[in-house]
Amino acid sequence: xxxxxxRSVVVTGGSKGIGRGIAGVFAEAGANVAVAARSPGDLxxxxxxLDGLGDGKVIGVRAxxxxxxxxxxxxxxxxxxFGGIDxxxxxxxxxxxxxxASMTPQQLAEVLDTNVKGTVFAVQSCLPALIASRRGRVILxxxxxxxITGFPGWSHYGASKAAQLGFMRTAxxxxxxHAITVNAILPGNILTEGLAxxxxxxxxxxxxxxxxxxxxxxxxIGYLAAFLASDEAGYLTGQAITVDGGQxxxxxxxxLAG
Ligand code: NAP
Numbered sequence: 001x002x003x004x005x006x007r008s009v010v011v012t013g014g015s016k017g018i019g020r021g022i023a024g025v026f027a028e029a030g031a032n033v034a035v036a037a038r039s040p041g042d043l044x045x046x047x048x049x050l051d052g053l054g055d056g057k058v059i060g061v062r063a064x065x066x067x068x069x070x071x072x073x074x075x076x077x078x079x080x081x082f083g084g085i086d087x088x089x090x091x092x093x094x095x096x097x098x099x100x101a102s103m104t105p106q107q108l109a110e111v112l113d114t115n116v117k118g119t120v121f122a123v124q125s126c127l128p129a130l131i132a133s134r135r136g137r138v139i140l141x142x143x144x145x146x147x148i149t150g151f152p153g154w155s156h157y158g159a160s161k162a163a164q165l166g167f168m169r170t171a172x173x174x175x176x177x178h179a180i181t182v183n184a185i186l187p188g189n190i191l192t193e194g195l196a197x198x199x200x201x202x203x204x205x206x207x208x209x210x211x212x213x214x215x216x217x218x219x220x221i222g223y224l225a226a227f228l229a230s231d232e233a234g235y236l237t238g239q240a241i242t243v244d245g246g247q248x249x250x251x252x253x254x255x256l257a258g
Contacts, residue, residue, distance in 0.1 A: 002230035005030035006056065008082035008133075009229070010074070012065050012122050013092030015042035017192030018141055021218020022089050022225045023058070024050055029226055032056040034078045036063040037092065057082070065092045065118030071125035078129075085129035087229045090122045091141040093160075095194065097153040108156050115160035120167060123182075127175075136180035137229045138171065140164050141221070144186050147240060148248050161186075165240050172238035181237035183228050188244025190216040211256065212245030 009026045013019035014035030027033045027050045035046050035058070043060030051058040059081055063074035078085055093115045098107040123138055130136030145151055146158030147165055165184055172182040189195060189206040195215075196203070207214055224243055227233055242248060250256050 002232045007031040007086045008084050009087040010034045010078050011089040012036045015046045017194050018218045018221050019091040020046050022222040025222030025226050027053040027058055030054040030056050032082045033058045034061050036061045036074050038064050065122050066113040068121045071121040075125040085126050086133045087137040088126045089139045090119045095157045099153050100155050111156045111160050116163045119164050130180050131178045134179055138182040139225050139228050140184040142184040142186050144188050169238050184240045185224055186242040187221050188247040210245045210247045
């Protein structure tokens with residue numbers, strides 16, 4: 001129905017997991033896609049896997065979103081390769097476990113630097129190109145954890161994911177005159193490399209808590225991102241949209257018993 005052919009898209013954290021799923025959906029839809037992350041090996045693997053899925057180009061850009069200079073270099077590289085930026089998927093994020101009683105200032109800073117400051121720096125660096133696009137789209141990957149739910153060991157992460165929504169609402173107002181929309185996707189538990197690192201017990205417990213009975217896939221997030229990037233979603237801004245197989249719905253475990 002809608003077309004993303006020829007659109008220039010940047011996906012931070014695009015070399016793995018949800019970001020790679022988002023990048024794959026955009027590539028299949030004919031967009032030119034830049035995947036950005038720190039590790040060159042993963043970037044090369046992802047570019048090789050996604051290139052050729054559609055008619056657009058796929059490139060890898062090394063970038064650390066917690067560093068504003070690195071974000072600036074990322075945006076410049078994408079503009080040089082594709083001629084502009086129409087869509088920024090600010091997806092890069094980390095979720096190391098740190099119980100509150102033993103969390104160090106360094107652990108707290110690391111999560112906030114990547115998830116909160118990294119979101120702001122990525123948006124700021126792409127802003128001139130998004131304004132020039134005249135139909136710019138910013139799509140944040142937040143989470144159900146923080147904005148809606150909590151989980152022991154992830155208080156710093158929950159704070160960072162809720163902070164992204166606070167950022168989104170004012171950014172949506174500031175950027176609306178430039179025809180830029182800013183929205184956030186709140187994934188539930190999506191089977192990614194990062195989530196798999198939490199172990200089989202964690203994954204099995206989460207699957208039991210989801211009415212749909214299974215974890216989501218990175219492409220489940222990518223399809224919503226593609227819609228939010230479309231011209232048809234141009235009147236939709238400042239919204240937080242959950243994609244979780246119904247995970248946040250049960251009032252108690254009994255709701256899933258039958
Ligand atoms: P993942 O599999 O661990 O992948 C994370 C990606 O982010 C990798 O490409 C990683 O590459 C990149 N990255 C990490 N730190 C970065 C930095 N400082 N600069 C640039 N890139 C960086 O994670 P995921 O599960 O796909 O999660 C992606 C996003 O979805 C995160 O924002 C997370 O909070 C959110 N989320 C995930 C789930 C889930 O169930 N998986 C649920 C809700 C929300 P490098 O390490 O090479 O840089």
